[in-house]
Amino acid sequence: MVPKSAFIQSQPYLWEIPADFRPGMQVPLWLFADDQLLVEALGDQSIEQALNVASLPGVVGRVVVMPDVHQGYGMPIGGVMASALPNGIISPGAVGYDINCGVRLLSSAIELEAVHGLMAELAAALYNDCPSGVGTKGRYPLSVAELERVCREGARWALAHGLAEAQDLGRTEEDGCLEGAQPAEVSLRAKERGRPQLGTLGAGNHFLEVDVVEQVFNLTAGNAMGLREGCLVLQIHCGSRGFGHQVCTDFVQDLQSAVRRYHIELPDRELVCAPLESPEGQAYLGAMKAAANYAFANRQVLAHLARGSFERVLAGHVRNTHLRQVYDIAHNMAKVETHQIDGRPVKVCVHRKGATRAYGPGAREVPEEYRALGQPVLVPGSMGTASWVLLGTEASMALTFGSACHGAGRVMSRAQARREVRGDRLRGELERRGIQIRAGSLPGLAEEAPQAYKDVDQVVDVMQRAGLASKVARLRPVAVVKG
Amino acid sequence: MDDLSASWPSGVEEIEHTADWAMRVSAPNASELFRRAAMGLYHLAGMRLSAPPRHERRLRLTGVDWESLLVAWLNELLFLQEHEHMAYDEIQILAIDREVLEADLRGGRVTAWTRDIKAVTFHNLRVEEDAAGWRATIVFDV
Numbered sequence: 001m002v003p004k005s006a007f008i009q010s011q012p013y014l015w016e017i018p019a020d021f022r023p024g025m026q027v028p029l030w031l032f033a034d035d036q037l038l039v040e041a042l043g044d045q046s047i048e049q050a051l052n053v054a055s056l057p058g059v060v061g062r063v064v065v066m067p068d069v070h071q072g073y074g075m076p077i078g079g080v081m082a083s084a085l086p087n088g089i090i091s092p093g094a095v096g097y098d099i100n101c102g103v104r105l106l107s108s109a110i111e112l113e114a115v116h117g118l119m120a121e122l123a124a125a126l127y128n129d130c131p132s133g134v135g136t137k138g139r140y141p142l143s144v145a146e147l148e149r150v151c152r153e154g155a156r157w158a159l160a161h162g163l164a165e166a167q168d169l170g171r172t173e174e175d176g177c178l179e180g181a182q183p184a185e186v187s188l189r190a191k192e193r194g195r196p197q198l199g200t201l202g203a204g205n206h207f208l209e210v211d212v213v214e215q216v217f218n219l220t221a222g223n224a225m226g227l228r229e230g231c232l233v234l235q236i237h238c239g240s241r242g243f244g245h246q247v248c249t250d251f252v253q254d255l256q257s258a259v260r261r262y263h264i265e266l267p268d269r270e271l272v273c274a275p276l277e278s279p280e281g282q283a284y285l286g287a288m289k290a291a292a293n294y295a296f297a298n299r300q301v302l303a304h305l306a307r308g309s310f311e312r313v314l315a316g317h318v319r320n321t322h323l324r325q326v327y328d329i330a331h332n333m334a335k336v337e338t339h340q341i342d343g344r345p346v347k348v349c350v351h352r353k354g355a356t357r358a359y360g361p362g363a364r365e366v367p368e369e370y371r372a373l374g375q376p377v378l379v380p381g382s383m384g385t386a387s388w389v390l391l392g393t394e395a396s397m398a399l400t401f402g403s404a405c406h407g408a409g410r411v412m413s414r415a416q417a418r419r420e421v422r423g424d425r426l427r428g429e430l431e432r433r434g435i436q437i438r439a440g441s442l443p444g445l446a447e448e449a450p451q452a453y454k455d456v457d458q459v460v461d462v463m464q465r466a467g468l469a470s471k472v473a474r475l476r477p478v479a480v481v482k483g
Numbered sequence: 484m485d486d487l488s489a490s491w492p493s494g495v496e497e498i499e500h501t502a503d504w505a506m507r508v509s510a511p512n513a514s515e516l517f518r519r520a521a522m523g524l525y526h527l528a529g530m531r532l533s534a535p536p537r538h539e540r541r542l543r544l545t546g547v548d549w550e551s552l553l554v555a556w557l558n559e560l561l562f563l564q565e566h567e568h569m570a571y572d573e574i575q576i577l578a579i580d581r582e583v584l585e586a587d588l589r590g591g592r593v594t595a596w597t598r599d600i601k602a603v604t605f606h607n608l609r610v611e612e613d614a615a616g617w618r619a620t621i622v623f624d625v
Contacts, residue, residue, distance in 0.1 A: 073604045073624065097601050097624045134599045135565070192566050203599050204625055242565060245601040245624075249558050252605065256547050269550070269605035413499045414625070441597060 002047040004038065007031070013067075013466040014399075017051065024055035024267070030399070031065040032466045040411060040454060041069050046076040052267035053081050057275070058088025060348060061341045064400045066355050067462040068454055070409035072096070074270030077354030080403045082339065083276065085347050089264070090281045091273035092255070092288070094351035096332035097248040099288055100295035101206075101239030102173075102356075103331070103378040103406075104303055105389065106323035107226035108233065108310070112212045112478060114318050115232070119210070123436035123479040125309040126208050130302050132201035132483035133440035140301065142195045144188075147243075147294075150198065151183040154293030155328075158300040165325070168300060170367050172328040173357060176296040178335075182286025186243075187250050190287075194243025194294060199301035203440065203483030205448055206238040208306060209380070210436075211387060211475035221373050221391055221472040225326045233475060234310075234323055235387060236302050237380055239332065244291035251284045276336075276349050285334070292333060299328055326389070327367075327376035331356045331406035339401050350401045358392030358404035358469055366392075377404045377469050381456035383448045383482070384430050387475040388460045395467035404469045408456035414447040421446040436479040445482060487522070487572060488529035488597065495523035498620065504600075505622040513549075514576035516610070516617040517556055517584065521574055524557050527623065529597030530570050532590060538569060539589050541577075549581045549610035553619060556584055557603040568593045600625050 007015040015038055017029040029050050033041060041047055046069045053075050054063045061082050069078030074093025083089050115122070131138050140161075142150065150157045155176025158164040169176045183191075201208065211233050216222035227233065240247075255272040258280045259265075266272060274280035307323050314321045334351045341348070359366050359375040366375045374391035381387045385408070396402050412420075423442025426449055430437050439445040463469040491497065494509045506523045510516035544559060546552030563569050571590030578585040606622040 073606045073622070097604075134596055135568075189562055189566075193562070204601075242601075246562070249602045252602075253546075253551060253555060253558070256551050260547075269608070272605075414504060415497060415499055443597070 002042060002051065004042060007038070013462050019054070022051055025051065026059050027054050027062050029054055029065060030062045032462060032468065033067045034458070034462050037067045037454065037458065037462060041065065045071040049074065049076045049268065050079055052271060053079060053094065055267055056083065056089055056091065056271060056273065057264060058083040060084045060346065061401065064403060066405040068405045068407055068409040068459045072353060074268055075351065075353045078405060078409055079353050080355045080401055081351045082348035082401050085349065086277050088276055088349055089273035090276040090285055090334055090349050091271050091351065092248045092251045092284060093270040093272060094353055095288060095334050096353045097245050098239035098332055099244035099247060100292035100330045101332045102295065102299065102329050103380055104236040104299045104328040105326040105378050106234045106303060107326050108231055108323050109228065109320050110232045110314060110318050111230050112232055113230065115314055118313055118317060119436045119479050122210060122309065122313045123438045123481060125313045126306055126481045127438035129309045130201055130208055130305045130481065131199065132203065132481065134203050134483065136200050136483065137196040138199035140198050142198055144191050144195065147191050147195055148183040150297045151181050151186065151290035151293050153177055154296040155300040158297050158304065163304040164300050168303070168325045171325040172296060173330055176300065176328070178289040178292050180286065181289035181293050183290045185283045185287040186247055186290050190243050190246035190250060193246050194241065197241040197243065198298055199305065200241060201238050201302060201483050202241055203444055206483065207383065208481040209235045209477050210479035211235060211477050213473050214476040215474045217471040217473065224369060224373060225376060225389065225472065226324045227389065227473045234306055235380055236299050236306065238298060238302065240291040240295035241298065243294050247287045247291045251287065255280060288334060292330065296328070327378060329356045329378055340398070352403055354406050354409070355403045356406050357402055358396045359402045360392045360394040360397045379405060379456065379460060380407050382408050382450045382453035383480055384435055384450045384477060385456055388456065389472040389475070390460065390463065390469035391472055393467060393470060396469060400468055405459055405463055408453040408459055410452055411454055412452040417447045417449050417452040418443055421449040435477050439482040448482065486531050487525040487570065488531065491526055492519055492522035494519045503623055503625045505620060507618065507620045509616060509618050511616045513579050513617055516619060517553065517576060517579065518574045520553060520557060520619065520621060521560055524560060525570055527598065528564065528600055530564065530593050531595045532570055532572065533592040533594045535591065537589055537591055539587065541585070541587050543585045545583050547582065550605060550608045552581065552584055553610055554603050554605060554608070557621070561600055561603065564593055564596070598625055
C-alpha cells in the first residue's frame with residue numbers, strides 16, 4: 001500500500017507523487033482531494049493502480065486521480081491518463097469494460113409541486129417502459145447489419161428511426177457519434193450480445209432517476225440548460241451493455257499476446273495495451289468507437305422511451321411535459337485530443353475511466369449554446385443522495401486534460417453492503433423520505449445503498465475549490481428506477 | 484429444477500472486493516480448479532436450470548498461460564449463459580494444460596439468474612500450484 005507520506009501537497013486540494021517515487025514511472029501522479037478523500041483513496045488499491053498507469057509506454061503529462069476514486073481493473077475508477085502519439089499506447093483497461101458508460105440529463109418545466117402525487121405512477125411507468133434488469137431484452141431487436149449501422153452512426157441512428165429530437169444530438173458529447181468506428185473489428189460474439197439489448201438499462205449501478213432542481217448556483221448557465229428550481233429533471237445512467245463488455249473482454253484477451261510482440265512489460269495484466277498506431281491498437285480503437293456509439297444510441301433510445309412515460313402520466317396535469325436534453329457525457333472512453341504539455345500542443349490519446357470530459361469556456365467541441373459557459377459536467381450521486389450539474393473550466397484544461405470526476409466512488413464492497421443493508425428496509429427508508437423506488441432486485445438495491453459510496457457533495461466541493469469545475473445546480477432525487 | 488445458486492460449491496469461497504465480486508477457488512488439480520471455478524461463477528450469478536432435456540457440447544479453448552486460459556473458460560461460460568441461456572453443471576475436463584482446454588459439458592436451459600456479470604477480469608489473478616494443491620482468486624466485473 002502507498003503511504004500518505006508519499007504525497008507532496010502542492011496546492012490545498014492537489015496532492016502529488018513525483019515521477020521519481022518508483023522506478024519505471026514516467027510521469028507524476030496528481031490526486032485532487034481533501035484530507036478525508038485522500039485517506040479514503042489510500043484505503044484500497046486505487047493509488048497503486050494509478051502508479052502502475054504512470055509507467056505505461058508513452059504516458060505524458062501526469063496521471064490524474066479524481067476525488068471520487070476507487071480501485072478498478074488496471075486503471076482506477078476516477079483516473080485519467082494521456083499517451084502521446086506515435087509510440088504511446090491505448091489500453092482497454094484504462095477505458096473500462098463498460099465502454100461509454102455515461103450519463104444523460106434532460107430538463108423540464110414541470111413543477112414538482114404540481115405533480116407530487118403522481119411520482120409513484122411516473123416511477124411505475126418508467127420502470128415499465130424502459131427495459132431494465134438482468135437478461136432483459138429491448139424493444140428494438142437488431143439484425144447484425146442494423147447493429148453495425150448503430151455502431152457507425154450512434155445517436156444519429158436513433159434520430160433516423162424517430163427515436164430522438166434533432167436538438168438532442170448537438171447536446172451530446174461528440175454529437176452522439178465518434179467518427180471512425182470499425183464494426184468489422186468487433187467480434188460476432190459481441191454483436192450477438194448487443195443485438196437484443198439496444199434501449200435497455202441493465203442492472204448494477206445503472207439507473208433512471210427523476211430529480212427536482214433543488215438549487216441553482218449559476219443562473220446564466222441554469223437558464224441555458226433549462227434548469228429551474230422546483231422543476232423536474234431526468235438522469236439516465238448506463239452504457240454499452242453486453243456489447244461493450246464483450247469488446248473489452250475480447251481485446252483484453254487478444255492483447256495478452258500483443259504485449260509480448262511489442263516487448264511491453266505490464267505492471268498489471270488489466271493494463272494490457274498496444275501502441276495506438278499499431279494494427280492491434282487501431283483495431284481496439286475502432287471497436288471501442290463502435291461500442292461507444294452503441295452506448296450513445298442506447299441512452300438516446302431510453303430518453304425517447306422516458307419521454308413517452310412523462311407524457312403519458314403527466315399530460316393533462318401540467319401544460320408542458322416535454323423533456324429537453326441538457327447534455328450527455330461519457331465517463332469511460334479513450335479519445336485522441338490535443339492538449340498543452342510543457343507549453344506546447346501535443347496530440348495524445350486521453351483515457352478517462354470513471355472520469356468525464358470537462359472542457360472549459362471557448363472550446364469548439366462544446367455546443368455553441370454552452371460555449372461561452374463551458375461544457376456541462378454531470379455528476380450523479382449515489383441512490384437517494386444529491387446529484388450535480390457543473391461546468392468545465394479553463395483550469396481543467398490546464399491541469400487534468402480537460403477532465404472532471406464522474407460521481408461518488410464506492411467505499412464499501414457489494415458483499416458488505418448486502419450484509420449490512422436490507423433492500424426492503426432501504427426501499428422503505430427512501431420512500432419515507434419521499435423518493436419513489438422501483439427496483440428489479442432488492443439485494444441489488446442493497447448493494448447500491450448510499451452508505452456504500454463517498455459523499456458526492458464533498459467530491460464536488462473539492463472539484464470546485466480546485467478550480468476544475470464550477471457548480472451550476474444541485475439536484476435532489478424523487479424517483480429512482482433500477483434493474 | 485437445479486438451483487446452482489443455493490450454496491457456494493466445495494472449494495470456492497467469496498472474498499471482499501470494493502466495487503464488484505470475487506471468489507477464491509482451491510482444488511487438488513488443474514481440472515478440478517477449472518470445474519469448481521465454473522460452479523462458483525454459476526453460484527455467483529444465481530443461476531437456476533430447467534428440468535430435462537439436458538444438452539451436451541464440447542468446448543476447446545486456448546490461452547497464452549494458465550491465467551488467460553481460466554479467463555477464457557469462464558468468459559465462454561458467461562457468453563453461453565447470456566446468449567444461449569445455457570449453463571452446465573456436469574463438466575468433464577478431457578485435456579488441460581497452460582494453453583489449451585478441452586471439455587465435455589452437460590447441462591440445461593437457464594430459467595433464471597439474479598446477477599449480470601459483465602466480465603471475468605485479470606485483476607490480481609494468479610493460478611498457483613504447490614504441495615497443497617491449486618488455487619486462484621478471480622474477480623468479476625458486475
